[in-house]
Amino acid sequence: MRVLVPVKRVIDYNVKVRVKPDGTGVDLANVKMSMNPFDEIAVEEAVRLKEAGKVEEVIAASIGPAQAQETIRTALAIGADRGILVTQEGAEPLAVAKILKALAEKEGVQLVILGKQAIDDDSNQTGQMLAALLGWGQATFASKVELGDGKVTVTREVDGGLETDELKLPAIITTDLRLNEPRYASLPNIMKAKKKQLDTVTAADLGVDAAPRLKTLKVVEPPKRGAGVKVATVQELVDKLKNEAKVI
Amino acid sequence: MGILVIAEHDNQTLKPATRNAVTAATKLGSDITVLVAGEGCQAVADAAAKIAGVTKVLLAEAPELKHSLPENLAPLIAELGGSHEYLLATATSMGKSVMPRVAALLDVQQVSEIMSVEGPDTFTRPIYAGNAIATVQTSDKVKVLTVRGTAFDAAPAEGGSASIEKIASKGDAGLSKFIGQELSKSERPELTSARRVISGGRGMQNGENFKLLEAVADKIGAAIGASRAAVDAGFVPNDYQVGQTGKIVAPDLYIAVGISGAIQHLAGMKDSKVIVAINKDSEAPIFSVADYGLVGDLFKVMPELAEELSK
Numbered sequence: 001m002r003v004l005v006p007v008k009r010v011i012d013y014n015v016k017v018r019v020k021p022d023g024t025g026v027d028l029a030n031v032k033m034s035m036n037p038f039d040e041i042a043v044e045e046a047v048r049l050k051e052a053g054k055v056e057e058v059i060a061a062s063i064g065p066a067q068a069q070e071t072i073r074t075a076l077a078i079g080a081d082r083g084i085l086v087t088q089e090g091a092e093p094l095a096v097a098k099i100l101k102a103l104a105e106k107e108g109v110q111l112v113i114l115g116k117q118a119i120d121d122d123s124n125q126t127g128q129m130l131a132a133l134l135g136w137g138q139a140t141f142a143s144k145v146e147l148g149d150g151k152v153t154v155t156r157e158v159d160g161g162l163e164t165d166e167l168k169l170p171a172i173i174t175t176d177l178r179l180n181e182p183r184y185a186s187l188p189n190i191m192k193a194k195k196k197q198l199d200t201v202t203a204a205d206l207g208v209d210a211a212p213r214l215k216t217l218k219v220v221e222p223p224k225r226g227a228g229v230k231v232a233t234v235q236e237l238v239d240k241l242k243n244e245a246k247v248i
Numbered sequence: 249m250g251i252l253v254i255a256e257h258d259n260q261t262l263k264p265a266t267r268n269a270v271t272a273a274t275k276l277g278s279d280i281t282v283l284v285a286g287e288g289c290q291a292v293a294d295a296a297a298k299i300a301g302v303t304k305v306l307l308a309e310a311p312e313l314k315h316s317l318p319e320n321l322a323p324l325i326a327e328l329g330g331s332h333e334y335l336l337a338t339a340t341s342m343g344k345s346v347m348p349r350v351a352a353l354l355d356v357q358q359v360s361e362i363m364s365v366e367g368p369d370t371f372t373r374p375i376y377a378g379n380a381i382a383t384v385q386t387s388d389k390v391k392v393l394t395v396r397g398t399a400f401d402a403a404p405a406e407g408g409s410a411s412i413e414k415i416a417s418k419g420d421a422g423l424s425k426f427i428g429q430e431l432s433k434s435e436r437p438e439l440t441s442a443r444r445v446i447s448g449g450r451g452m453q454n455g456e457n458f459k460l461l462e463a464v465a466d467k468i469g470a471a472i473g474a475s476r477a478a479v480d481a482g483f484v485p486n487d488y489q490v491g492q493t494g495k496i497v498a499p500d501l502y503i504a505v506g507i508s509g510a511i512q513h514l515a516g517m518k519d520s521k522v523i524v525a526i527n528k529d530s531e532a533p534i535f536s537v538a539d540y541g542l543v544g545d546l547f548k549v550m551p552e553l554a555e556e557l558s559k
Binding site for chain 2: 005007011016017019026068092093094097112119120121122123124125126127128129130131132133135137138139140142143153156157158159160161162163164165166167168171176177178212213214215216217218219220221222225227228229230231232233234235237238240241245248
């Protein structure tokens with residue numbers, strides 16, 4: 001079985017995000033970029049399935065600028081077998097899903113594992129959209145994946161607790177935080193990753209129209225919350241909550 | 249061309265989150281239909297028909313709709329996209345799973361987690377874990393939206409008298425099966441709709457110590473939450489998590505105990521009306537958003553607080 005894992009290059013999760021003063025977006029100049037953390041979990045899960053002998057090949061794909069090659073190399077260092085870069089900047093989730101559909105069909109994959117959301121646009125859409133376009137089953141927010149014969153059983157983190165669903169293969173899975181803890185790539189594996197195959201195509205090569213549907217009119221900082229006061233004792237706190245804030 | 253709101257329910261009761269989406273719908277127009285899809289859920293449809301502002305309820309009942317499996321639910325909603333200009337659901341785990349599937353079936357780019365309606369095609373939404381707010385305009389004819397529940401007050405549960413019309417399911421897609429669920433049982437209010445929330449972080453040290461929070465929660469009728477660190481450490485189950493990747497809450501009172509205040513956590517609670525932080529580290533970032541900060545050892549402070557509240 002072949003697995004496709006899409007990986008997105010995003011602003012590193014440790015970097016403090018700054019909104020540009022002109023309100024056109026977020027400042028990405030000279031900012032550290034990394035693989036979307038949820039995608040790292042997706043790569044790790046796919047590689048573990050391969051190590052367990054349940055999967056023959058793991059393909060990492062990224063849709064983005066030329067620098068997204070680095071993100072693919074990170075996936076290859078974790079253990080993906082080869083990579084595909086689709087050079088297309090600013091693609092929205094629907095366009096990304098269309099590109100991934102083309103790749104999934106071309107490569108004959110049986111399973112696509114994606115991060116549940118990217119930490120830049122926080123859309124939480126691509127996996128579900130891809131499932132719809134392919135007509136496959138989907139399991140979002142996975143915390144446990146059991147690959148069986150022609151099916152996959154997925155435990156999902158839902159609002160009330162946990163839900164377990166069974167999907168017929170081929171299928172789509174999106175990862176939540178507690179599915180696994182991604183490994184650190186070792187130096188030898190990082191060196192090996194440099195020699196792995198990485199092909200480059202364009203959205204047009206795949207016959208996908210990636211024209212955006214949304215227009216960002218402005219981006220602003222959220223309203224700031226001022227720090228309040230420090231209280232010295234529990235008695236003072238309860239008094240303030242009762243008589244000043246009037247919330248208890 | 250009206251507005252369709254997807255009801256959130258468990259076949260027995262209508263979840264309050266639905267009423268937040270109805271309020272968002274009232275900002276878009278007055279022709280508001282609620283879709284109740286499930287099995288044996290007439291009572292849910294009756295409740296939806298009473299929500300103030302709702303003009304019609306569509307009720308689809310079939311075994312394959314019982315567990316809101318997106319594979320079976322999305323085609324039904326997508327078909328209704330032919331007669332509705334807006335398709336809305338609250339951004340719960342159900343809404344997040346189903347709506348993008350609907351959007352793709354309609355070739356629409358969904359707008360996720362809207363916080364306000366700025367015009368018929370223009371909305372604000374949080375990006376970068378809430379560190380920036382984007383105003384986006386869509387060019388799609390049908391608008392598929394998920395709604396951030398805390399950004400819209402719940403519509404009154406009573407006051408409406410909508411008609412209920414039965415519609416047919418689109419059948420079982422045969423792609424997925426519901427196997428089971430483990431839902432956290434609690435006598436306390438539900439986290440996302442509670443008016444008071446008390447959350448614990450890594451400083452709680454273990455799950456047993458959450459009893460200290462429970463004692464206070466019992467006194468003020470609060471729900472219990474946690475930071476990602478506390479969930480990752482296994483102190484409490486995943487559905488306690490408050491934060492950008494967990495639940496978004498905006499209660500009247502939020503008490504953060506032993507929580508340092510990572511951006512990820514702040515994104516999930518900073519719209520609370522009053523925030524209290526209790527932490528032994530006076531430099532913890534949580535104090536920068538807290539209305540009332542108490543620097544101290546939570547193991548001393550919490551029992552004192554429970555006692556003070558019983559007075």
